[in-house]
Amino acid sequence: MLNPFTRIAGWQAFGIGLVFVLITGITGTFSNVAFDGVIDMHLVQKLTVAQSFQFLTIDLISVVAIMTLTGFIISKGFRIIDILGTLTLSRAPLIIFAIAGFFTISPDKNEILKNPYIIFQSVSFIIVSILSIPVLIWNIILMFNALKISCGIKGNKLGIAFTIAILVSEIISKILIYNIVKI
Amino acid sequence: MLPTYCPSCNEQLKVKCLHCENCQTEVTGKYDLPLLALLSTEDQQFIIRFVINSGSLKEMSSELKLSYPTVRNMLNEIINQLKEDEK
Numbered sequence: 296m297l298n299p300f301t302r303i304a305g306w307q308a309f310g311i312g313l314v315f316v317l318i319t320g321i322t323g324t325f326s327n328v329a330f331d332g333v334i335d336m337h338l339v340q341k342l343t344v345a346q347s348f349q350f351l352t353i354d355l356i357s358v359v360a361i362m363t364l365t366g367f368i369i370s371k372g373f374r375i376i377d378i379l380g381t382l383t384l385s386r387a388p389l390i391i392f393a394i395a396g397f398f399t400i401s402p403d404k405n406e407i408l409k410n411p412y413i414i415f416q417s418v419s420f421i422i423v424s425i426l427s428i429p430v431l432i433w434n435i436i437l438m439f440n441a442l443k444i445s446c447g448i449k450g451n452k453l454g455i456a457f458t459i460a461i462l463v464s465e466i467i468s469k470i471l472i473y474n475i476v477k478i
Numbered sequence: 479m480l481p482t483y484c485p486s487c488n489e490q491l492k493v494k495c496l497h498c499e500n501c502q503t504e505v506t507g508k509y510d511l512p513l514l515a516l517l518s519t520e521d522q523q524f525i526i527r528f529v530i531n532s533g534s535l536k537e538m539s540s541e542l543k544l545s546y547p548t549v550r551n552m553l554n555e556i557i558n559q560l561k562e563d564e565k
Binding site for chain 2: 300302303304305308371372374381445446447
């Protein structure tokens with residue numbers, strides 16, 4: 296559950312991960328869950344299939360690119376396919392967010408802007424938000440282990456490198472999404 | 479398994495005596511243990527399997543049912559251990 300990468304990595308992980316990403320993208324389209332960042336997702340009013348997959352692709356490219364760069368800096372030797380595969384499979388828990396979107400009623404954006412406290416009136420939104428925390432943590436742990444196994448690093452070096460890499464990839468994905476998808 | 483560290487003070491052991499079972503000759507001296515003997519049984523087994531698999535990490539990963547980077551990390555750990563012991 297937390298570290299499948301001791302057994303699965305490389306192309307195999309990439310293949311399985313890609314299936315999860317595809318299902319997440321399609322489900323997210325219908326449940327209006329936009330994965331608009333590496334560790335970010337929002338309920339939107341309307342989402343097209345193209346937008347959904349653009350988000351997921353940008354997220355994946357951003358995190359893989361930054362983690363690969365991190366690998367080059369702190370690791371002696373690794374295979375890019377292991378980073379790509381393990382990080383793609385790390386996206387698997389996102390499917391839970393996509394499904395949860397079906398059961399969440401988010402207040403209208405304009406109403407939230409007028410009165411931000413209206414958000415607390417949506418019980419489903421609050422429940423899903425609370426339940427999403429362990430899923431997000433699971434997602435981050437998977438990405439952490441993906442870097443750990445793929446690059447063979449551990450200790451403080453791994454912790455610091457991962458924290459910086461995940462923050463940088465989140466920022467880059469946000470910039471790319473803002474400039475490319477323009478939602 | 480061959481003991482490599484002193485059970486009393488944990489210092490690395492040396493070979494003092496070797497014995498021939500055929501003619502009962504004993505060779506005494508002060509010999510260093512081979513570097514590979516200092517590794518754990520699991521690590522020694524890993525090295526043996528690695529050599530048998532012609533040094534192929536891919537073969538090793540399918541034999542051990544572990545991912546390629548996991549096997550490579552195991553090998554790197556052994557390399558680091560050997561480098562430590564060599565000092």
